[in-house]
Amino acid sequence: MIQPPKPPSRPDKVSLWRYAQLFRQDILSAQPARLYRAWMAEFRTPFFRSYLINQPELVRRVLKERPDDFPKSTRVNEGLRPLLGNSVFVTNGETWKRQRRIIDPAFEGGRLRETFAAMWDASEAAASRLAPLAGQQVEIEEEMSHAAADVIFRTLFSLPIEHHLARDVFEEFRAYQRSQPILNLAALIPLPRWMPRLFRRDTTRSAARIRSLITQLTQTRAEEIAAGTAPDDLATKIMTTSDPETGACFSTEEMVDQVAIFFLAGHETSASTLAWALYLMALYPEWQELLAEEAQVLDACDFAVMRKLPLSRDVFRETLRLYPPVPMMVRENSCTEEMRERAVKTRSQLVISPWHLHRHTRLWDNPDGFDPARWKTENGKTCQRDAFIPFSAGARVCPGAGFAMIEGPLILSRILRDFHVEAGPVPVPVAHLTVRAKNGIHLTITRRER
Template identity: 75%
Template sequence: MRPPKPPSRPDKVSLWRYLKLFRQDILSAQPARLYRAWMAEFRTPFFRSYLINQPELVETVLKTRPDDFPKSDRIREGLRPLLGESVFLTNGETWKRQRRIIDPAFEGGRLKDTFPAMWAASEACVARLRGQVGQVTEIEEVTSHAAADVIFRTLFSIPIEHEVAARVFTRFRAYQREQPLLNLAAFIPVPRWVPRFHSRATRDNAAQIRDLIRQLTTERIARIEDGTAPDDLATKIMTTADPQTGDRFDTDEMVDQVAIFFLAGHETSASALAWALCLMAIYPEWQDRLAEEAKALDDSSFSVMSKLRISRDVFREALRLYPPVPMMVREATCPERFRDREVPRGAQIVLSPWHLHRHERLWERPDEFDPSRWQTENGKQCQRTAYIPFSAGPRVCTGAGFAMVEGPLILSMLLRHFRFERVEGRDPVPVAHLTIRARDGIWLRVVER
């Protein structure tokens, strides 16, 4: 069988039908032609949106002229209750200042420093899963727990069992089911001056998450001041000064940044890991190869990552088929001309990793799972020009390197100890919440190796 994929709607539907589909799931609301189109236009009475798949246009927006295509305010408003003015949402000089302070914490050398915490979280995940051997288990819950554990251990040097960490995790699970990453304002005729209304549950969960993060941040500031703070990511970020101004993040700014670290570092990794395990259950021959490779984990040093090549390619392929963030929206700040079309100032430019990664005119066998593709000429070419699970250009995810260590490590650790098997009649259907998740969960049988 092929990897699970949501159904596509007919190429032409009424605006009302489109909006109804969109509210249910933005993936299945899109027409099948987007998997082969270089560009598509969506018109509403108030503005226009353009989805671009042509690699040259994607490069223009993300790499060549990113300042001309800032993040759309329409998308920012949807996530502001949780993320405030985090680096994920800001633009211009504010964003540049934030990246100057954050980026040093994720430089190559720091990955080696955080590896023991990732290893400990991986072992803890194995220990938790032992109690579910022989059972049919909801895998997204397993990977969410593991990814949250990694974030808290690497960011604040506390395990997920810590009282505050556990409460953040519980609240965030509720939040991510309530709040889609893209709200309707990105595509439907809503003027800029109309306020974005959020449900009471969304507002309450976001407020409680931020209160808990503030508690952790305030405690860390006190430990930094008295010289007892551990040398983890939170300490590194909170003690790093902007090289241009000498400023550091204050408490409010740090709460915003920790919120996006948790979203980007936990939610996205959990999604990718869950789909990787699903794919392993569908393709047991690849699962066996990866499990054999995982014997290298007798070595617990950072150097073991160079031996997990199959795991890295499997995780990379899972990110291709199920990019955690399915769509990104930018805004044209001046009139443009793309593919002989006039793009007016203020138009929404939609970049869709979901469609780009499965584009029929770019990838060989785009809907098939094949980790070996990354060693082919087509795979190498597409990786350079049509593969953006972490975005690209100046706004590439600062934790991309972090994720490419965490994902293969946890995947290998789990497959070293367990086999994951499909459950007949319960194949998942991808939908978009904060990230690409399964409509009714990913249910697999866990078997001890």
């Protein structure tokens, strides 16, 4: 049976210097194979201790039961500061709680129905862009990045990706991706706040350009809100929502921070998962044909159609299991903890790895295999509850999780309704901002007869 590709694992023991080199290149292949079966593993450096935790009870303690005691690690987020500022992705404590009180209402269940038309239009546009490429081998990650960025701009600012500001943000973000290393120096060495972080010049230049473009979009929307002409989209909803405890809305600078993370999280993660989903469909043609047949219901823009795409949803969920777009999350403990009869000192780095948890050999049946039907089995249902966290979990669960679970299956189905995909070279997963393929994902696409 064909197995979906995964990166090679390193030897169990390497020097700190070698580990840092591997980690900077790709955090997935820098990890030893034993982490796929370990409940907990310790990694020591001269500056701090890091613990990877896979045991569901420990993950539940950190993410769900006591999230305030395990804030996000500022160490790992240092590398994203030039772009994300003080967005909800990097803040902790009362600042983070205030941001979520303003943001969360925009992503409530009812809003999904309201944004569906924009997602539908983006899926139609994605299919139209692929049509002239029929019969060719296509780098599908790039095409899915285009599609996911289109969804973000249509739902957030009511702008198609062809709009000049939306296109400029998208193009500049691609430059940012190429320049941004996964590991900033501050992630390994505790630097004083006053010390420069030594970001690459092209990284800071791209981040500044993206923030400048987002500022233009935000200021224009503020003027439209004041004039009573703003469309009823996510940006308007967030910018007009006040904190129920303080009555204050986001300032322009704060809104720029939030839009930056919406674009990073919403575009980058969806693009990654869609590209891997299409590759898996090329690898497993029997599932591809099932999804293509199911997708024949996509004839008119109607939110109710999503109930008719259960197989697409299962395939998208299985893709999130095998290729979680955010492969690792890092927390710190604010007080000494005991984990598996081991004392974990205050401010240790606690790594929760969806990549390893989703493939854990002691939790999942056939952990490395592609099996969308697993979600209807007892093992699949148990693991979905205890060991499946592609959007994190608990208080800090991604506010756009429901959004992604509509967008992803819709675009996947829409593409497979009209096109057949065939696999090219075997892609090697690597992790930078998200889990992508080392040299891209190349698929040959051909038109289907309807």
